[in-house]
Amino acid sequence: MPTTAPAARTSTARRTRTSSARRDDEAPLIPILARKVREVEAKAQRGKLGPTNRVKFQVIAFLVREERARVKADAELTDGARSELLKRLDGVATILAKTAARDTSLIQLLEVDQATSPVAKRMRRDWLLESGAELPADELIITDAAPAKATAALVPPQLAERQVIPPQVEARQMAHPFLAPDLALRAPRETPRRRLDGWELMGPLYKAFETGAGGGSACMELPPVPEFDRLSPKGLEIMPHQSRFLEAVREGHRSFLLADEPGLGKTAESVLAASVADAYPLLVVVPNVVKMNWAREVERWTPQRRATVIQGDGEDIDAFADVFIVNYEVLDRHLAWLGEIGLAGMVVDEAHFIKNLTSQRSRNVLALAAGIRERMSHPLMLALTGTPLINDVEDFDAIWRFLGWTNGTKPEPELMERLDETGLTPADKAFYPAARSAVISMGIVRRLKTDVAKDLPDKLVADLPVELDDEYGRSIRQAERELAQRLAARYRRIVEARGDRGLAIGEIDEDVVRLVAQHELDESKAAGSGEDNVFSMVRRIGQAKALLAADYAVQLQRSVGKVVFFAKHIDVMDAAEAHFAAAGLRTVSLRGDQSATSRQAAIDAFNNDPGVSIAVCSLTAAGVGVNMQAASNVVLAELSWTAAEQTQAIDRVHRIGQDEPVTAWRIIAAHTIDTKIAELIDSKQGLALRALDGHAVEPGSSDSVQLSALMHLTRSALGAA
Template sequence: MARRGQRPTGTRRSAPRDERRARDDVLSGLARAVREVEAAAQRGPVTPAVRTKFQAVALELREERARVRGDQASSESHRAEQLKRLDGIATVLARTAVRDPALLALLASDAVAADPARSVGRDLRGVVGVGAPDGVPSSERAAASAPPERRVVPQSVVSRQLANPFLAPDYDSVRQSSTARPHRLAGWELLGPLLSSFERAGGGAPACMALPEPSDRHAPGGRELMPHQAQLVAAAAAGHRTFLLADEPGLGKTAQALLAAEAANAYPLLVVVPSVVKTNWAREAGLWTPHRSATVVHGNGDTVNGFADIVVVNYEVLDRHVGWIGEFGFRGMVVDEAHFIKNKTSQRSQHVLELSERIRSRTARPLLMALTGTPLINDIDDFRAIWQFLGWIDETKPLADLMDALEETGLSPADPGFHAAARRCVIDLGVVRRRKVDVAADIPARRIADLPVELDDKAGRSIRAAERDLARRLVSRYESALAARESGAPVEGIDHELVRRVARWELKDAATAEAGENVFGMMRRIGQAKAGLAADYTAQLARSAGKVVFFAKHVDVMDVAEETFTKLGIRFSSIRGDQTPTARQKHIDAFVNDRGVAVAVCSLTAAGVGINLQVASNIVLAELSWTDAEQTQAIDRSHRIGQTDPVTAWRIIAAQTIDARIAELIDSKAGLAARALDGSDEEVQSSADVQHEALVTLLTDALTAAR
């Protein structure tokens, strides 16, 4: 039993007393922080970090003043004492602010609260053990306490914000919605008629906005645009800022989007894409806008360059990064395969629409581009999310530009000509649709487009580790052979003749299965790792461009692809080497004649010759062949007499692996073969030559890196 005058063991002080002490600690913490800011300002120029801390103190001071004034549990004398201390902190802030106009602006009641300042404020509270004040919005408190795997802020993004934390949004010049003004059509329900205007369109109705003739087709880096590509870029240069770019696959939508951003100076630029193409976007940015830096968001964004001009993020990780992306200050946004957002109840659609709205609210006339070869998947309502992303409509009505255009027609939904005029209004806002057949003169009859993919899962890490092991074994063989030379003469640099001999030894051992990890096994594993990604991309092509031929070397890669198509509800034919002639022809006929069969899954060796698949103009090469001839034979299944469209072969390449080296070697040998066929003395190369050269390159790179 406790003696009189003592608190019982295990009990705590009263809650009001604990709260009072905690708040006194907050004031003491703010006082220390403001003195540190004052001292830093007196020592020299005010740095971004000092400005961040200055605003954090100002924000916390404002919150504490509101809390103290509304605290009815404290005595009047205690509130007066706390307000006096807060006035003292405010005096120091004001005295410090007169040293720098930028600091003075941060004391304004409408100053934009930068995320770094809020973060520092949370740290100040955390030091003294006090949580977020009640005035902080619940969404912000949730974001601050969200699990790391759900919401993250890459460290380089924090560094960028600290370097320029007070970059104010361009709110003043953001156009206000014209629907706030009286309109003749204000009482009409317009979204339904607008959507149905596309269903009612007859044959020959325009599907593309009027595009200007380009004055120049040259792009940075010495590349040249095709005429149809240059037209869209010219429209962006002339001031157009929203595009639904619905060109068929193979017409270069990526290059058009990147150069439209260049023409509009829409940087920093956000690009949201499916995971299978995000590496390709970074690669294309390097080709078309080499003077602009691009970064790709992987996982939690540990490798993100927060100072890049172009930020590429895939739909699958967007939920983790939507917080900082919304505050980054993007002036343009591109959504690739925009039909991915057609379901407005999905999380990815909601995130994309939220980011679009934030960009439009902060930036005057941002560049917004939706890229898709399939603007409609199921029905006309699939347009809604894309139009909303572009800022043409909201949930219930047309927005500024579209409403103005409808007003100018002088028509209402009750008038006979309304639907045709309304459709024209939407198209003029930025619908761009060209088919291969429309621009056949612009593009080559047959072309190969490389699509690099990142193998960033467990299989990818295993493949890269195996490649390192193979390189180490080659180096060890090289060094042993070098040491065993009888002459003992020193070698300056790399003995390239010995490198080639070591590569031949390795290739011989691999052919007889005497080596451990070898080049053949690695290429098979790479094919297996790429299979799902290649099938996903094939499915996208099938939905947007019609029939697609999928080629693979190995049966297990074909199996993975067919499992993927089955899960996605895509019908396919399977053409393999173990089929009877009757079964083989049945599958070929199904692909050629049945409109519902979208993909032909073909063995590169069994279906590479002797069949006609010209109903498809898109081919996916999921695995690399060892020769250009084998690759060409596969492409020629579609690129043959009877084909009316240019043919595009999409070659799926595993970035940062030996796969990429072999692709380069195949292309270089293709040039030799072409010259030989034209009468050159060059000897046509075999598959063994490519395999040998791949090992030579791998060993040479390893020896160079070791020096």
């Protein structure tokens, strides 16, 4: 690809438009660039500028310079036409500059010599062909750079000093100084050239899931239920949907995104999968709160195997165990010895925790996974999450890398082969459902409770509006009005300063509404717990609802028995616990500052002690890895900012072992922003329904709930619906 402006002019001079180019568009590439830059801008506004869109930004910047050079040099253009085309190119460049100002890491991508990767070259070529340009043969064929033979060190330099080697690990290494070689590994053969090698494929793959192309649930074809259950230990029985998954492992499949809805037994499936695949030693990376539960599940489902939980520097671990369980927070100090112990499999629980590829947590997990795949020909790799998509379909990126399906810029050979077998390209509409099916066949397993657990009752989310009619409640509504008026005033100042730009009377400029809301959100995050921002307002609403929600939980408990009470803030939990104590009810509490032992004791007491009536739980600390099916009613005293967090909380009760209908009672403060937040949370379910479950749900906004709520306040203050 050209890397200088003169070279760009030389390259573009070779391009000629076909006779089919429309007469009314002297530069058919410009509308394509305008469309693409708007796509990138929209992603940047939502803070979701993933690797694909960064490359897209890069290529747009390059082609703007290239096209400007071509327009200036085109002697056939009149001065007026040339001026108009340059003006349009300036518009695209302006959007690029504004996007870079929003995300300053993009500034370096504006450099001319940045767009040199094979992915960028393919993207540039495809857009030029779409515009009707004819390219020379040397620009049509794009080859990938040869992969580097040496891989990056497992332990980055900044973590080298933190590495520990527990004494027991040294004993194991002395007892087994040599790892058994994996004879299935062979020197890598030259990959044959495939038809899709020249195409940029990551963007189309994400699009295939974002649109739910082809419909249908995202679940690979699984074997039928075996006639006999040969896996469960005495006294236990696996369910049919678990048996089908384990049969796939028995038949040789080794990499899975296990995305079953929460509560369908992913932990037990993973433990048994390791036994079926004989994937020992097995590493399990989990949130801190579920380490003890994982150890118990290993003992329960595979009593012949030993599990050890890594705490701190690991002084007390059993280095001769079969299963090593470590939480994300301490993984960084154990990378060295884990990378040398001969792991044959790896499980990442709550795999959406690694979606941020810039975090050290994600880099640690991906480095270990890459090391395992280098040493083993067919390791067992399991990514577990009931909510793989939080805000954007590119949340798949890190999970697919962990599983070895893609490397972030293109599919790995096995997936590439399956895509190539479709006989289609991204230029074909039929490619998208075929591509989605190809990725699913790699090992996505997604089952819904209503589909596979017929004896598991449905769950109902019921909203209970409450009126904040005391002085505190009135002060909250007044603060909300003042915030809305401040947002509206800022909107009016911007519109007046720039002119109405052709807006009809009463029409609202959504771009300005978004700008105002984003500015307020950024200020609110910087201010923290101030008295006049959206975060402090929502917290005050939670405080105002605390006793109302607690009182309802008391009434509910007297009617139905055990109740799980969820809140987001400690002061709301404290107020609720005091109210329950005054009512003579025994409670247990699950909070973020508890030890694993006391936490498990509280869970056991709630499930097994008839005298314990209510579990008071933190939304953030008790939303995963907790089984509380002794109750069938949940009270959500405060709303989360994400649909996934709410779902995880409800599914602590709605899971295998539950034999009663489950109802979650959301306490909503009427006539406040609380009502809108509940509506926005519900709307966020659409992404997973489209991408994973194949439902025909209209695409909604992928803006954060906070931003959408502030935009709603702004519109309301301006008199819009």
